[in-house]
Amino acid sequence: MSQNFAFLDEHSKKEIRRKTLKAIAVPGYQVPFASRELPIARGWGTGGLQLTLSLIGREDILKVIDQGSDESVNAVNIRNLVQNTTGVAETIHTSEATLIQSRHRIPEVPLKPFQILVLQVPQPEPLRAVESSERKTKMLHGDKEYSGAFIKLFEQIMKFGHITDDADYPVMVNDRYVMAPSPIPRFDNPKMNYNEGLILLGAGREKKIHAVPPYTKVESLAFEDYPFEVEDFDDKVCRESGLSGVYMDELQDEKTGETYYVTNDTSYMLEKLNEEAVQHAGK
Amino acid sequence: MKTIVHTTQQVYRQLINASSRPGHTENISEEVKNYSDFSDAALLAAMTLFDNEISFFSKDKTMRKELKVLTGGIPNKDHTTADFIISKAADLKKKYFREVMKGILISPEKSATLIIDLNSIGEGTEYSLTGPGIKDETNIKLSLDSSWMELRNEVCKEFPLGIDLVLTDKQNNLVIIPRTTKAEVK
Numbered sequence: 144m145s146q147n148f149a150f151l152d153e154h155s156k157k158e159i160r161r162k163t164l165k166a167i168a169v170p171g172y173q174v175p176f177a178s179r180e181l182p183i184a185r186g187w188g189t190g191g192l193q194l195t196l197s198l199i200g201r202e203d204i205l206k207v208i209d210q211g212s213d214e215s216v217n218a219v220n221i222r223n224l225v226q227n228t229t230g231v232a233e234t235i236h237t238s239e240a241t242l243i244q245s246r247h248r249i250p251e252v253p254l255k256p257f258q259i260l261v262l263q264v265p266q267p268e269p270l271r272a273v274e275s276s277e278r279k280t281k282m283l284h285g286d287k288e289y290s291g292a293f294i295k296l297f298e299q300i301m302k303f304g305h306i307t308d309d310a311d312y313p314v315m316v317n318d319r320y321v322m323a324p325s326p327i328p329r330f331d332n333p334k335m336n337y338n339e340g341l342i343l344l345g346a347g348r349e350k351k352i353h354a355v356p357p358y359t360k361v362e363s364l365a366f367e368d369y370p371f372e373v374e375d376f377d378d379k380v381c382r383e384s385g386l387s388g389v390y391m392d393e394l395q396d397e398k399t400g401e402t403y404y405v406t407n408d409t410s411y412m413l414e415k416l417n418e419e420a421v422q423h424a425g426k
Numbered sequence: 427m428k429t430i431v432h433t434t435q436q437v438y439r440q441l442i443n444a445s446s447r448p449g450h451t452e453n454i455s456e457e458v459k460n461y462s463d464f465s466d467a468a469l470l471a472a473m474t475l476f477d478n479e480i481s482f483f484s485k486d487k488t489m490r491k492e493l494k495v496l497t498g499g500i501p502n503k504d505h506t507t508a509d510f511i512i513s514k515a516a517d518l519k520k521k522y523f524r525e526v527m528k529g530i531l532i533s534p535e536k537s538a539t540l541i542i543d544l545n546s547i548g549e550g551t552e553y554s555l556t557g558p559g560i561k562d563e564t565n566i567k568l569s570l571d572s573s574w575m576e577l578r579n580e581v582c583k584e585f586p587l588g589i590d591l592v593l594t595d596k597q598n599n600l601v602i603i604p605r606t607t608k609a610e611v612k
Contacts, residue, residue, distance in 0.1 A: 148431050157477045160438050164475075165535040167445045168604035169586045170558050174535045198442070200435045257443060285531030317558050317606065319586065341446045356446040356606075359558040 149196040150228040155179045159197040159352070163343060166354035171316025172284065173267050173351040181347070188221055188246055189347025191263035195225060195244045198259060198343075204232045206240035211248045211390070211407035218246070235410040247310065249331040251389050251411040254340025256357065264325040264346035267353060269313040289321045292364060300369055309374070315362045316355060324361075330373045330390045335361040381406040384416050433458070434474040441471060444602040445590070449555040449564030451547055454598045462489040464514065467594035468543045472512060473497055475539075483508035485517055505538075512541040515570055523577040526589060534586035537605075541592045545569040547599040552612040555603070565612055566601065568593060572611045579609060 147153070155177070162176040181189050199205065205225060209218035213235040221244060222233060234240050237252035244261040254260055270280045273291035283291065292313050299307045306312075310326035314335065324332060325344055335342060335355055342355040355361060365371035380387050382403040389411065391404040406412040433456045440452040454467040462469060469492070476482060476497035483505040484490045489512060490501045502508040506525045513522060522540065529537035544550075550569035556562075570593065582588035588605030603609060 148429075149435075153431060153434070154477055154479075157434075157475060158479065160441075161475050161480070162535070164441060164445050164539075164590070165537075167442070167559075168590045168606065169534050170606065172534060172586060198435075198439065200439060201432065256447075259442070281532040341442065354446075356559040358561045 146228050148229060149199050150181075150224065151179060151193065151196045155193075156197045159193055162352050163194065163197065163354065166343070166352045167341070167356050169320075170354060170356055170359050171314075171320030171322040173322075173346075173353045175350055176352050178347050178350040182224065183220065185348035186265060188217060188244075188263040190345030190349075190352070191244050191246070191261045191347075192221055192224070192345075193347060194261045194343050194345040194352065195221075195242060196228075198261070199225060199229055199231060199242060201229065201231065203229075203241045204234050204239055206234050206237060206243045206410075207245075208243070208248060208250070208408075208410070209246040211250075211392075212409045214409070236414065237410065247326045247328075248390070248408065249327055249334045249342075251406075251408045252414075253334070254338050254342075256339045258340040260340055260342045262325040262327070262342065262344045264323065264344045264351070264353075265348070266311070267323050267344065267346040267349050267351040269321050269323040284320060287319065289315075289364075292321050293366075296364060296366070296369075300366075306365075306369065306372075312371075313364045315364060317359050318362075321364065322353060322355075328374055328390055329363070329371075330376075332361070332363045332371070333373065337361075376404070379404045381412065384412045384419075386412065386415060430473075433470070437470045437474040440600060441474065441592075441602065444592075444600055445559075445604055447559045448557065448603050448607040449560060449566045449601060451566070452600045454594075454600055460492075462486065462492050464489055464512070464543045465594050465596055465598055467598040467600045468512065468541055468592075469493075471541055471592055471594065471600065472499075472510070476510065480509040481507065482510040482512060484512045486512075486514070508538060510539050510541060512543075514543045515545065515574075518542065518574060520577060523574070523581050523589065528581055528587045528589055531587070534588075537587070537589055539590045539592060541594065542570070544593055544595045546597070547593060547595040547601055551575075553609050554612045555607050555609050557607040559604075560607070568601070569595070575609050575611070578603075 166174045207218045207222040209215040237250040246263045363371040476499035478498035481500040481502040483502045526538035546569040555564045582605045591603040
């Protein structure tokens with residue numbers, strides 16, 4: 144059976160394309176879209192996948208990551224689907240890719256101009272925890288009424304003494320819309336602020352597309368006396384590569400029970416290790 | 427083999443580049459059979475985005491027919507409810523800015539996009555652009571009279587409401603000025 148280029152039919156692509164352009168014109172606002180059926184279940188990256196399929200062309204170089212890894216099941220299957228229906232080249236290197244689809248991480252290597260990062264979003268509505276009605280949250284966004292988002296953080300401070308939102312920490316985009324940045328760790332939030340590439344976010348199950356254009360102010364919500372803080376890895380060193388200052392996974396050695404840390408962005412770690420090996424060989 | 431699927435994909439990526447970097451000029455070099463006297467860039471931008479789910483308004487009879495046949499887009503008799511307005515700069519009217527859809531607060535995306543075919547991008551009135559997508563400031567010369575830009579600024583002053591401009595020229599250059607961009611005569 145032959146398949147249209149990039150799987151989706153052209154009408155579906157056109158609809159996604161029109162909505163994506165609107166999303167770029169209103170940064171941080173969630174534009175509703177039709178969200179088509181795909182060979183993977185909704186909630187498994189279909190929003191990101193539809194964005195990728197609407198964008199991708201024959202000259203693109205694609206990178207797909209899942210929690211920092213190019214090799215996890217989700218990343219491999221999405222990459223296979225896109226490659227089988229387009230024949231595009233793939234890479235694991237962030238700087239070589241023209242199009243990056245990611246689940247829950249922004250790569251350690253900063254985006255370059257004209258690169259596009261597509262993020263998979265499970266829950267695009269930052270106010271959903273405080274307001275279950277879509278009609279009402281749309282009105283709250285329209286009125287720029289974000290007390291609810293702040294109250295959620297305030298209650299965490301009251302209960303636990305600090306803000307407990309670790310991933311999907313809400314951000315204010317372009318001083319207008321509060322946006323859910325998808326479940327990227329807090330560590331990645333500052334990377335969005337005035338970044339050089341385009342960030343597109345797609346929620347397939349919730350049928351929303353939102354965007355952060357390049358050079359756009361993205362500020363994490365916080366209070367004057369409780370400023371925004373990222374996860375602290377200052378005193379941690381990656382066991383495999385010796386890297387520090389990157390986002391790390393905390394793991395446990397099953398034999399010794401010892402806690403250790405490994406760089407989460409595996410392709411970045413590999414690049415650094417290879418650089419080191421080359422330098423070493425040179426000596 | 428190059429088909430319309432690849433052509434529209436290519437044009438779409440140029441639209442993405444242009445809209446996420448207001449003032450950045452993309453040259454649309456794709457080939458198209460064009461029976462209208464609009465530029466290929468204007469026609470291709472419309473062909474990339476139009477289908478039978480959208481309505482468009484154009485005063486130009488040939489272009490109207492062309493777009494209907496090529497895309498299935500619904501020609502609107504009325505500019506006030508059209509999703510897209512497509513016009514040459516010389517045929518612009520104040521009502522294309524003032525009376526078109528500019529979205530509502532809960533749905534700012536329900537707004538019109540104006541595709542305006544200019545004589546030249548790179549010559550004419552110099553505008554300074556600032557806002558999301560622009561590092562510091564971009565300057566661009568457009569053969570678009572500043573009175574139109576003032577009208578556009580008027581319509582876009584109540585962000586997130588507003589209209590987005592897709593500007594094309596005879597050399598098939600394309601620039602997008604979304605509603606977030608602050609445009610001032612330099």
